[in-house]
Amino acid sequence: MAISIQIDRVSREYGPVKALDDVTLDIRAGEFFTLLGSSGCGKSSLLKLIGGFDRQTSGRVAFDGKDVGNLPANRRPVNTVFQSLALFPHMSVAQNVGYGLRLRGLSGSTLETRISGALDLVELSGFGQRDVNLLSGGQRQRVALARALVMEPGILLLDEPLTGLDERLRQQMRDEFGRLHKRTGATFILVTHNQDEALSLSDRMAVMHRGRIEQVDAPARFFEAPANAFVARFVGIDTLLRPERIVATGNHAEATIAGQTLPVRVEGPADLAASVVAIRPDRLFLAPQGMPPALTLMVVGTTFRGLHRDLKLAFSDGQTLVIAIEADADIGQLSAGQQVSVGLKPDAAVLISSAGLPPA
Amino acid sequence: MTGPRLPTSSVLMTPPLLAILAFGLAPLTIVVVWSFWSWDPLTYWIKPDLSLAGYAAILEAGRWTVIVSTLVKALGTALLCLLIAYPTAYAVHFLAGRRLSIILLALITIPFFTSYLIRSFSWRLVLGRTGVLNTWLQDWGITHAPLEWLLFSNFAVVVGLVASYLPFATFPLLLSMRRVDPTFLAAAQDLGAGFWKSLTSILLPLTMSGIFAGFLFVFVMVVGSSTEVQMLGGAGASIVSVMINDVMRVANYPLAFAISTIVLVVIFGLVLIGNRIFGLASLFEDQSQ
The missing domain is CATH 2.40.50.140 (Nucleic acid-binding proteins)
Structure with a gap:
């Protein structure tokens, strides 16, 4: 089930540095939403707050209206595809994909079915027994996606997942994200500095700058009515x-x-x-x-x-x-x-x- | 010029190879070879006659019990050190900030600037009849008479050994934790793992090489130690090094070397098994994949 996210007047300060400065944002259930900005704009900080890997200094983060401030990452209905992918190097493809399900108590044929289903979804059927360290960049990317999607999360976070890939693979995986978003119906949140990715995938996107949101709109609106000179540029x-x-x-x-x-x-x-x-x-x-x-x-x-x-x-x-x-x-x-x-x-x-x- | 030119790399390799041969392999070979020679108790003279007398003598006078108890002490100390060092390394690497981790590392290292002798002796002041610990225990009314078993006992020896060799477990563990991308732990958490689950399913397996290296370092150091037993052990307490020292006094080199050979074989066996199971070599591999 897709989950909506309410970010209400959230700030995250690291000493004197404001990574997020009074951010308010509503992300609808089932939406493909992109946080777009150059490095250091606060987009990853915001993603961490949604994932539960960090706590805001002030403000409120809620899922479907319910405050999740005290919910640690392991108990949030959120799964993440990390920038570095973070595939567990001591586990096979199937063990990586099945990790979260095993923690939920699944085993035996139920577990196997779910794992192979997830691998089918990302077109890696039959790769279960492979060593994750020996896969190509695109295959590793797909394993990371399968590992997150197999949990059937209400929210999927994608933290600059395409950064390390070459242009052709990047486009291929980009299309994959679009397809999987339609397939799963989950709320997808993509963090990227790449405008092409944001424009082609997002239902709506937010341009961030210096810890603030400059504009939230459908991609076309950024060209019809940029909020200010920074966004236009x-x-x-x-x-x-x-x-x-x-x-x-x-x-x-x-x-x-x-x-x-x-x-x-x-x-x-x-x-x-x-x-x-x-x-x-x-x-x-x-x-x-x-x-x-x-x-x-x-x-x-x-x-x-x-x-x-x-x-x-x-x-x-x-x-x-x-x-x-x-x-x-x-x-x-x-x-x-x-x-x-x-x-x-x-x-x-x-x-x-x-x-x-x-x-x- | 005649003859092929030596490549620079082999020229550079020669000194370290010679050093390893001269300082490492040669003495070891002598130890093993001499352990099979014979010793004449009348003349204290050794002869190059092949003999297993050295090994037979190990079975006399309870010498093998010293070897066994040494190995048990080494095993216990190594496990205790790991138990203390793992949380320590975890705290230094994952929990402490930059400044605090440097301070903690300094606190772990600084005691090593004093000699083993002084450090072992200082435990007498802590564990003795009128030592710090016994005084406190009586002041707080926990005991009414000084605990006798605190000092000159196996307990005191193990305390001294753990205190002496703890950093030999801490540093390999730190090294192995530095090789673990913290995102792995975040990913485990993201997939629903709590602290203990991510510890046992992600961090422990990924730091196995450090755990084994730490175990091995402490184990080897304890097997070679003598100060702690001499300073803190009870009457008649012994350990392999002390026993070898005693045997050497009567110039019974074959026996001394036979004991050494046995210990060597045990340690080499451990290294080989460990490398097979835990991939010790991976600790020193290049970090970039």
Whole structure:
């Protein structure tokens, strides 16, 4: 049975260092939830509190509404796939997978059936008698998953489980997580610094920074309405422009940047000091001849990015923005210093809080 | 230049190999070979005639009982040391912070800066008739007369031996615990194991090599010890080293070496069995897999 988690005003302090700073978060039962952030942001500290491996300095952690503060890790309906996997080196694959069940008193054919069922689930049928030290990285990963899933936990914690794997295996295991989440229906909580993993797997995700949660939303919302400049940067919206004038009427507004006015959607304070205009590189295009241009900008240069090419353009006040153009686009006529016309697709520009951006 | 050049590695290997041969293997060989020579009690002279007289003499004058009691003392002391050292190593490695663990390690090590003689003697002041322990026991009304068996007894000897050789069990255990990823214990807990279960199913099996190494070190040290028995043992208390010393006084080298050979065989047997079962060598393997 999937379990919901309530994190209420939780802080975790190590001396003067606040690993978690007044975090409040609700994770729904059966959800695939991701804690995303760079190292040291507090995501692993939060995971430890949910797993029961650490205690918060203040605040409350509850499962299905019931406080679990006094419940040690071994009595929580939670199982973990550790970053280092922590497969017991002195046990075979089957002994590893069956460890928790044996503690629950299972034995004989019931135990065997459950173990082989779990191994089937992670596509390691027949690997029971193998030595865990002799498995490949992907196989070890699957054993760790099977060991946790065989317990039928209400909550499965995944602590950066894909970090050590190569790219192909990483994608394979990522798909595996998605499949197993649907199969088991448990609440999955993934901790990662990898945006791709978070975006492709999560129902919702939280971006964390310095022990605080910056935004909790469905993955798409992070691009439509990033909570602030830090989040926008974190998800790859690098173009953040400081407007010199904002004229707002309800939800519609126009911002003026270096003398040029463009429509913006308001998703934060409409205030010159506390706002920036975030522009999505995929919602801009080079305007063809004859079309009224939204912006006229000067070419700075291009960068080859594989599947696309970044075209960097500058306003007259020196602020720059980036457009994603086709990698094989004819850019012969785009030489540095040249003026080009740029068109905006709907929702290209969003007015958001400038929090997280160094003061100008 | 003529002839093949010696690779650098074999040049570097030569001195330590020679040292091992000269200081380790050669004396051992002499001990074993001389134990089969014969000794003339009239002239105190040894002759290179093959003889089992040395081994036969072990069966005389209750010498074999000394060997057996030495092995029993060694076994008991080693087990007691492990019993005390395991929680100690656990506390130092898993429970104490960096500072506290350094302080604890220092407390374990510092007594070893004084000689065995002084340390053994100091137990007389603790265990004697008017010693610290007997005084306290009477002051608190637990006993009404001094306990006689505290000193000059097997009890005193074992206390002295444990106190002397405890670190030889503690350090191998610490070494083996350092090799255990603490996440293994977290994983066991995550899967439902309480403290005792994770101790018996994860930590103990993973520190077996350290347990055996600690056992072996203490065992060997006790078999070779003499000070504790001489300082703390009762009248007529003996131990292999003391007995060998007595035999050497009359220059009966074959007998002394026969006793030594027996002890050597027992210890070598232990090492081989231990290595087979507990993988002693793994304690010194590279940590990275």
